[in-house]
Amino acid sequence: MFLKFRADADDGDRSPWGSFWFSPVPFKGQPHNVTGDAAMRLTAVYACVRVLAEAVSMLPFVLYREGADGSKKPEKAHWLYRLLAVRPNEFQNPMEFREMMMMHLALRGNAFAEIISNTAGIVTDLVPIHPDTITIEMLSKTNWRYIEHLSDGTERIIVRGSMWHIKVMSPDGIVGMNPIQASRESIASGLSAQEYGLRYFENDATPGGWIEYPGEFKDDQQKRNFRESWQTQQSGRNRRKTAVLERGMKYHPIEVKNSDAQYLETRKFSVSEIARLFRIPPHMIGDLEKATFSNIEQQSLEFVIHTLTPWLVRWEEAIRASFIEVGEGLNCEFPTTTLLRGDAQARSMYYHNGILDGWMTRNEARLMENMNPLDGLDEPMRPLNMVEEDEAETQQNAPQIAPKPGKPANPQPEQENDDGPTQARMYALAAAAADRVARKEWEALHAAVMRKESISEFYDKHARFVSAVLGVSDDAARDYCRAQLEYVIENRDDITDKQFADIAGMRLQRLALRGHHEPLTAHI
Template identity: 90%
Template structure:
């Protein structure tokens, strides 16, 4: 039993002018003769296939090993990473290989690559094969082999384990459905409209005409002779020359407007039909008729989520099934983060919220923007008004050692649980405000802002978070301003956190600012 999906357009002529190498234009065939190569003559089909092929081929390939805690450790020395991210074979780079395979998938519904391995069982090359040259021979209901039809007329058998087969929707689970054949009528109508336009403009946009003769020709031979003479005088280099009519003849041009034939509407509908077939937003193939500035960005995101992601998952699952053992602990993906970043303002807001909410570090944001990491930016930040439960319990048990300080502020003698809880909360809030102040101070210095203006704004923040009067918060900010001015050349993160934490904790517990009697 054979499942064939070879093109019927090839008549076997391999000469330089044979149909094996090219097909004549315009398209003059029935819908069942529409092949992937013929469909590519439509610019809409070419654009859709190109969008898909380039989108898949330009994404990075990531191979990683998953830890028990869910962390991902990149594997760049594994043979599979070298195969798909460095060099799939001797004559293609990774982008060319994936682009070719994706083009086969989009036009034929199937993509094939022969697996070449060494004596150690490691795959060294993936050789892509054209789907039109492959036939599948069923050996049983669940087993088959591949037959490659070579240009010299011979055949070569490839076992199932030696072929990497990617396919799209399949009614039998063996051969993917050809999208061009499934929509051949729509594509054939587009090709027919394109061929009509070509013929129309080749004829100087004039359909032709007819001659009115009041008499009669003596016989059919005389009529044919006159027609051939007329065509010779009015075609080729004689086109548009003045005609001389005799015996009362009149020339009547045929006037057929493209609007009457709905030509332009047919071409536009063909573009929409093809975009619908490949699920490509029309603006990505140059159709901006219904696009607006407000919906293009949303359509681009929908392209990544609803169009590109299913293709990428199909690739990832095919790689896992063919090359990764279930117990090996490896996984792979084609990350699309860069395609979902949006504009500069959206990215800035994304990083800002991620860093302040604590689920992204500053170095992670720098890496996403292709900037090198900096020392001291690997720790996640936490919101000022939140505290983890285990930290609160630790501070309740040891209230004399709040985080970020070396000296405990003066406190009443009452060591009851309520007082301990107040000390723990005050220490946690002070530590977070101090860290926030240090980060904001760094940004102010980088932006060359005035420290006076910075602390004028910061005092309102301190007053709101600690629930103290603005006058007390302002006194704290004045003291901090003086401390920064005096020690700006040699101050360290720890020294700043100690001083600010002590002052803020005293301010939170007493409700009013009192200067420190001991310097740290």
């Protein structure tokens, strides 16, 4: 069924003969007249715009200078940081400014702010201007200027360089597409259903009725007189009073069921349509009909990734294009880390893995939890079982060989008499270095065997590695490798990986501690 939108569809007549109950669509206005302000009468539109505006406005603004190695140095003393993170103008704080600009973007597809600069050319204020008061005058195919229509009827010209313009999905690269106008039929349908429900309940949810008269009225004037008399007696303060009918008249109430008109289904579909228009998960605007405990968290993540991130990138690119010179080394962003942190358990695991893997310091984790940094927690931690990239060449493509059965040797290194903290730390470092070299030696030895390389040739090369890593003399490293060569040749048929690690680790630890030549076959 095609619905016709008419501004004069309702003449105010609530009688059975009036147009109130029988007008096709009670929405007062044409679809092309649906404006952003009118659309905000729908709670779904209001909720979607509020979600977007508040999400963008509450995120921190970060301005930093990029180093050649990719490092980021915060620039909080820069005028651009003060402009967007401290005070954009004299009458708005950063959240109010961004919230207003984001509302303009969501409802009209364009957001304007006049750029005010001082005599030194530094921008001091960004003054937002309502998009409905702005028109664009083309000067050429690639140049234009803005005209602001003031409330007193005058006009003010603003050159292109003095206007900060953020736009959405521009078909011509100059003016952004208005999302409300692009979907005006869907929004008009929702407004119509909302107004219908309001008027229905204003009339006590009773559509009225009709009167059966077995006779005939003398003329139309007599019929009108009777109708006006009936409405006077049964409307206003006289509503619900007992009616007295004469001449065999009968009153028949009209019953209109909302289920027959699919009123509730229309309202639900309208909410779904508007959520799809703004790409907002339904549960974020109060529609929990299809939400479950398991999918709400995933939808919230999708909102940040697929809905909020494109808006933030649009803001960031507009800032770079208007306020940051090419080659200046500055960059900006609105980090969404706080929105993706999850619950306390998820954050705890995130920090735990970052600190242990070495890509996050303990003070960085404390700052993310709004705690002050502590002395001594600024250095990243490095797992002792990891190796540097330049030391991993001989480990690449090393096959994993299953250990062979055998009796564990379980040798114990000699104990020192000094139990002081310095000596204890030296023992710990030596043990860690020995374990690392022993593991690398075992894997590299297997790789050499798979390449059909001589074991003696392998240990000739391995001596240089031992000398470099442990910081011992070449002679001490060669003695160690000779002892290991003899041990491997003697036990090559039944040696296990644990036996090898124990023997090599004990010898390497003693070698690292003493750093000089001594018989290495002792205590075996």
